[in-house]
Amino acid sequence: MSRRRAVPKEHSHRMAKPTPSLTVALLQAREAAMGFFRPLLNEHGLTEQQWRVIRILKEVPEHQLESRDLAEIACILRPSLTGVLVRLEKTGYVKRWKPANDQRRLCVSLTEEGHRLFDAMSGDMHKQYRRIKRQLGADNYKTLMALLDQLQRVEP
Amino acid sequence: MSRRRAVPKEHSHRMAKPTPSLTVALLQAREAAMGFFRPLLNEHGLTEQQWRVIRILKEVPEHQLESRDLAEIACILRPSLTGVLVRLEKTGYVKRWKPANDQRRLCVSLTEEGHRLFDAMSGDMHKQYRRIKRQLGADNYKTLMALLDQLQRVEP
DNA sequence: TTTTGTACATTAAGATGTTAATGAATTCAA
DNA sequence: TTGAATTCATTAACATCTTAATGTACAAAA
Numbered sequence: 001m002s003r004r005r006a007v008p009k010e011h012s013h014r015m016a017k018p019t020p021s022l023t024v025a026l027l028q029a030r031e032a033a034m035g036f037f038r039p040l041l042n043e044h045g046l047t048e049q050q051w052r053v054i055r056i057l058k059e060v061p062e063h064q065l066e067s068r069d070l071a072e073i074a075c076i077l078r079p080s081l082t083g084v085l086v087r088l089e090k091t092g093y094v095k096r097w098k099p100a101n102d103q104r105r106l107c108v109s110l111t112e113e114g115h116r117l118f119d120a121m122s123g124d125m126h127k128q129y130r131r132i133k134r135q136l137g138a139d140n141y142k143t144l145m146a147l148l149d150q151l152q153r154v155e156p
Numbered sequence: 157m158s159r160r161r162a163v164p165k166e167h168s169h170r171m172a173k174p175t176p177s178l179t180v181a182l183l184q185a186r187e188a189a190m191g192f193f194r195p196l197l198n199e200h201g202l203t204e205q206q207w208r209v210i211r212i213l214k215e216v217p218e219h220q221l222e223s224r225d226l227a228e229i230a231c232i233l234r235p236s237l238t239g240v241l242v243r244l245e246k247t248g249y250v251k252r253w254k255p256a257n258d259q260r261r262l263c264v265s266l267t268e269e270g271h272r273l274f275d276a277m278s279g280d281m282h283k284q285y286r287r288i289k290r291q292l293g294a295d296n297y298k299t300l301m302a303l304l305d306q307l308q309r310v311e312p
Numbered sequence: 313t314t315t316t317g318t319a320c321a322t323t324a325a326g327a328t329g330t331t332a333a334t335g336a337a338t339t340c341a342a
Numbered sequence: 343t344t345g346a347a348t349t350c351a352t353t354a355a356c357a358t359c360t361t362a363a364t365g366t367a368c369a370a371a372a
Contacts, residue, residue: 021285022300023190024208025301028304028308030179032311034179036310036312047329047330048329049357055177055180067320068320068321075180077360079324081321082323083358084358087357102368103368104320104367104368106321132178132307136307140306147292148181148182148184151185151188151189153188154288156192203359204328206327233328233329233331234351236328236329237351239328240328258337258338259337260349261350261351
């Protein structure tokens with residue numbers, strides 16, 4: 001009876017979204033942003049998580065981190081990171097080793113391969129960031145980053 | 157030689173984070189926010205995705221959506237949603253069926269069980285939202301939601 | 313020193329993310 | 343009306359998420 005009248009064209013029947021929750025809004029916004037980068041990652045055969053690891057290692061002094069810290073910064077849980085690093089080592093982008101002074105820990109660093117990959121992707125990455133910034137407005141972008149930083153610090 | 161001097165106390169050696177990218181910032185912020193809700197979800201044996209489905213169905217007129225629309229709003233890819241819905245149906249929170257006028261599509265709606273679950277969790281959920289809003293500030297919260305909404309609309 | 317506790321990485325198991333491929337139902341054009 | 347495109351959900355295969363459990367290495371207390 002009150003069923004939606006079949007509207008064949010594409011999905012022009014997109015309906016009003018329910019009031020989004022904060023966490024859903026964050027997710028949807030991130031999805032929109034990732035849309036700019038996913039094609040580039042795919043071209044290079046990288047997953048999101050693999051790229052986060054490479055990106056973070058590149059920006060840290062000595063391009064080297066302890067697994068524990070890397071996990072926290074990259075928002076990858078330790079069990080997941082184990083596999084990510086195994087695969088990244090297999091493809092030759094990072095090196096793993098246990099520091100002699102503490103055999104519990106695990107250290108990770110970028111290989112030459114890893115550096116070359118990052119440098120090769122860097123240009124296109126920046127290009128996409130500029131496009132996002134243009135669509136959102138430079139001021140908005142700045143404000144958003146500041147608010148995200150604040151939100152990141154809240155705790156239960 | 158220049159190795160970090162073992163600092164036993166907790167992890168007070170947290171180092172300066174590299175300039176966060178937008179997508180990483182969104183991820184970290186969302187992680188912080190989810191910290192408020194994860195315990196509650198666990199108490200009720202729900203995953204994040206299952207809760208998103210229930211929440212979204214609850215807020216939509218007639219508490220019913222086509223699978224396709226649900227996937228887009230909940231930021232769950234279609235292949236994943238298939239499994240999520242199978243499990244949610246198995247636990248009795250949603251009902252699935254194919255509309256007679258188009259056998260390709262799949263419809264989903266909340267069961268009575270689903271409504272009861274949502275209502276039972278609603279109070280605690282709001283409580284956590286208030287705590288986040290208090291820590292972030294009401295104005296900041298509002299601004300953030302507006303900016304996330306804008307970001308959600310950018311496209312490559 | 314032995315005991316106890318703690319900090320790590322890893323494994324395990326089930327759920328989800330991600331892309332490509334399949335297959336069925338519907339639409340569109342010839 | 344027939345056959346070629348489209349629109350869906352689903353399956354497949356691999357990567358990751360998530361919590362709990364293991365096991366090892368180090369640290370602190372007895």
